[in-house]
C-alpha cells in the first residue's frame with residue numbers, strides 16, 4: 001500500500017494542488033515555513049482525522065477561507081485503490097469524511113485507511129510530557145489497529161464524564177453506582193488491550209532502544225491505576241477495576257471525580273543505569289528521551305505491519321535535526337532494515353536527506369507549492 | 373430580527389433541520405397560499421393546547437388517559453418503562469406488547485443536569501408500590517445512558533417485589549428504539565431477561 005495521489009485545498013499555507021506520489025516515496029526539500037510539515041500534516045490527517053501537531057481544525061483552514069479539504073488515494077500491490085477525503089467547514093464546525101465517495105456510518109470507520117506512522121521532532125514529548133500524552137499515543141495506536149478499541153474507548157469516556165458529573169451532583173450513592181458496570185466493562189476492555197499491546201511489543205521496544213542508544217537497556221511497562229497482577233482475561237481485569245472503584249468511594253465523593261481507571265494509567269519508560277532502573281521522564285538525558293520516542297514510533301510501525309499485513313507509510317518530519325550524529329546513524333541503519341514501504345520525508349537541504357539517499361525522488365516546496 | 377429570520381430560527385431548532393433546510397421551508401411557505409401557513413400555525417397551536425401527558429403513564433394524549441391506559445383489555449400487571457413518548461409508538465407498532473407503559477421523559481444524564489429527581493422516578497415507584505404489577509420491563513435505549521438508567525431503576529424496583537427485566541440484546545448497541553424496526557423490537561421483548 002502506498003499513497004499514490006494527494007489533493008489539498010485551503011489547508012494551512014498549502015496551495016491548491018494535486019500531487020502524484022511515487023510508490024517508493026519522496027524527499028521534500030524546503031526552507032523553514034514553506035509548508036514541508038504542513039504537507040505531512042495533511043497526509044497524516046487522512047489517517048487519524050486530526051492534526052499530529054495537536055492543532056485545532058479551525059487553525060488548519062487557510063487564512064481567510066471557510067473550509068479545507070484533503071483527499072488521498074491509496075493503492076495496493078494489486079492495483080486496488082481506496083479514495084479517502086476529509087473536509088472541514090469552519091462555520092459549521094463540522095468534519096465530513098468520505099470513503100470511496102460514500103459517507104461511512106461513523107467517522108471512526110474512516111480511521112487508518114493509509115496505514116501511516118509519523119516521526120516528528122515533537123515526539124520527544126511522548127517521553128518528557130505527562131501521562132496524558134502517552135495514553136493518547138496508546139489510544140491512537142490501538143484505535144487504528146485493534147477492532148473495537150475505539151468504540152470501547154469512546155464508551156468509556158462518555159460514561160466517565162457522566163459518572164463524574166453524577167459525583168459532583170450527588171456525591172455518591174446509587175445514582176453514581178449506576179454507571180459503574182458500564183464503566184468497568186468498557187474500561188476493562190481498554191486496559192486489557194493496552195496491557196496486551198505492551199506485553200506483545202515490550203521486547204521489540206527494548207531491542208530498538210538498545211540499537212539506537214548503542215547498548216542501553218530501555219524498558220516499557222504499563223502502569224495501571226489498579227492492580228493487574230495475573231489478570232489475563234477481561235473478566236479478571238473487570239474484577240480488579242470494580243474492587244478498586246469500591247475502595248475509592250470516599251475519596252472520589254470528596255474530590256468529585258473518578259480516581260481509578262484507564263484515564264489514570266501511564267506507560268512507564270525506563271532505562272537501566274548500573275543496578276538501578278530510572279524513569280526516563282524524570283531522569284533521562286535528551287538523547288535517551290529521543291531514543292525512547294523513536295523506539296515507540298518504530299513499534300507503532302511494527303504494529304501496523306502486523307495488524308494490517310502491509311508496510312506502513314513512513315512520514316519523517318525533519319526528524320534527525322535534533323538527534324546526535326551517532327544516534328542518527330544507528331536509527332537510519334535500523335530504518336533501512338525495517339522500513340520497506342513508502343517513505344515521505346521532509347528536510348531543509350539535500351545533505352539532510354539521510355534515508356534512501358540514492359533512491360528517493362526529490363521535490364521542492366516553496367510558499368506552499370510543491371515543484372515536482 | 374425580521375419575521376422571516378425569526379421563523380428560520382424556530383425551524384432550525386427542530387431535530388434534523390439545519391439552517392439551510394429552515395430557509396427552504398420558510399421560502400416554501402411564502403410561495404404557497406397564506407391559508408397553508410395559517411393551517412400550520414393552527415395545527416401548532418392545537419398541539420400545545422390539546423396534547424398533554426397521560427395522567428397514568430406520561431404518554432401523549434388529548435384525553436385524560438392515553439389510548440393504551442384507556443384500553444380495558446391491556447394487562448395492567450405488565451409495565452414497560454421507556455425514555456420518551458415516541459418509544460411507546462415504536463413498541464406499539466411492533467404489535468406484540470399487551471401491557472401498559474411508563475414514560476420517564478428522558479434518561480439519567482448528569483452531564484445535562486438530569487438526575488433521578490428530574491426524571492420523576494418517584495412517580496414510577498409510586499405506581500409500583502400501588503400494587504398489582506408483576507413485571508417491570510426496562511426498555512430504555514441501548515446507549516450508555518439508557519443502560520445506566522436501567523441499572524439505577526432496577527436497584528430501586530427489585531426490593532419492591534416485581535420481576536425486573538431488560539430488553540434482549542437484539543437492539544444494536546447505541547441505538548434508540550425509535551429507529552429500530554418492529555420485528556427486532558418484538559424479538560427483544562420476547563427474549564427479555566431478568567436483570
Ligand SMILES: [Zn+2]
Pocket residue numbers: 426427428429430431437438439440441442
Ligand atoms: Zn397512558
